[in-house]
Amino acid sequence: MLARVVGVPGAVLMGLGSILGTGIFVSLGIAAGVAGPSVVLAVVLAAVVATFNGLSSAQLAASHPVSGGTFEYGYRYLHPTLGFTAGWMFLAAKSASAATAALGFGGYVLSAIGHSGTTPRIVLALVAIVILTGIVAGGMSRSNRANGVIVSLTLVALASFVAAGVPAALDGAREHLAGLLPAGDEGYRDLLHATALMFVAYTGYGRIATLGEEIREPERSIPRAIIATLLATMVLYGAVSFVAVAAVGAPRLAEATHASAAPLEVLARGFGVPGVAWLVAAGAVTAMLGVLLNLLLGLSRVLLAMARRGDVPRGLARLDGERTSPRRAVVVVGALVAALALTGNVKTTWSFSAFTVLVYYAITNLAALRLPAERRLYPRWVPVSGFVGCLGLAFWVESGVWLAGLGLIAVGLAWHGFARRRSQPFRRPG
DSSP states (O other), X not given: OOOOOBOHHXXXXXXXXXXXXXXXXXXXXXXXXXXXGGHHHHHHHHHHHHHHHHHHHHHHXXXXXXXXXXXXXXXXXXXXXXXXXXXXXXXHHHHHHHHHHHHHHHXXXXXXXXXXXXXXXXXXXXXXXXXXXXXXXXOHHHHHHHHHHHHHHHXXXXXXXXXXXXXXXXXXXXXXXXXXXXXXXXXXXXXXXXXXXXXXXXXXXXXXXXXXXXXXXXXXXXXXXXXXXXXXXXXHHHHHHHHHHHHHOHHHHHHHHHHHSOHHHHHHXXXXXXXXXXXXXXXXXXXXXXXXXXXXXXXXXXXXXXXXXXXXXXXXXXXXXXXXXXXXXXXXXXXXXXXXXXXXXXXXXXXXXXXXXXXXXXXXXXXXXXXXXXXXXXXXXXXXXXXXXXXHHHTTSOHHHHHHHHHHHHHHHHHHHHHHHHXXXXXXXX
């Protein structure tokens, strides 16, 4: 067992560190390119679905506080196949999210110094991955201290962006929010597509559940930390998305994302407030590092849980440093994220993350439905709503993305069957 060293404040910081990054600094612009001004509604709808999933995750983690999150819940409350599928999807989804965060980090650094280019962005992403993999391999206490500093700087940067952009947002709201409500079938399809993309931006709260084995008094601490994290995130996302879209319009926001992967910094330059663009760039850089750090933590813990069950090589379950870090699992995760970062395309990595994470949380809600009545914290309609919301959004991303996701599930299940057969003792016929 890992040591329990994280309290409620630390868990909230871990959740915020996982959420406040790529979702608001990069994916908002990606979703704006899909839905236009309706992206503001997509942020709200995604928050609603995330709330149902957050409550399901909270009651599951309080009931079964071990590393692995929905991978473990699937095994305990559903079926080994669904448990494995959840772990497989988590590895795929969050590795893609981590690669997006690393590329976003590179984009904001280059934008701040007046440079651009795919190759330099990839190089900076790889450097960040290597450094943070080393920090995570050092154990939870060191990771928690680094995360606290990162989250504080991010909050200051986002608050400054909102404060500096309010005058421009109020001036431009009538013009830039004129198409807030979608028009026709295509408009609603785009809204649902954007909602799926923005849903991923809220899902860092799941990091609290995947770290359940390291949180003190998990039955009390985990639900409180998840709810507090979600509330803080909803307020920030709503304020930033309104200011960004109302101030300059969705097309310009999307264009800035495509050109530099640093849209908020580009927008902040036009607010006319000295120093805000630099502060936003600095906050974005720390936010991307925070997301990357927390994703490496969560991914390594899920890989640890899968190794314990034999779903991946058992050597990855080894703990080092007085039970504070699964270093082998951390290194493998770092290598996987680095490989995905080589694509250099934030839209590709984020869209793939959207489909796979929606499948993951659909299984979360199914597991929550199987909780015994005495362990249930919330009504059954909460996980039902979360399940319907996840599956309802999963197939609104590009068809090529969800087809690739289904193919990945098939590959994973084939591997799972092979690993299970190999682990069974040989029996002589007769």
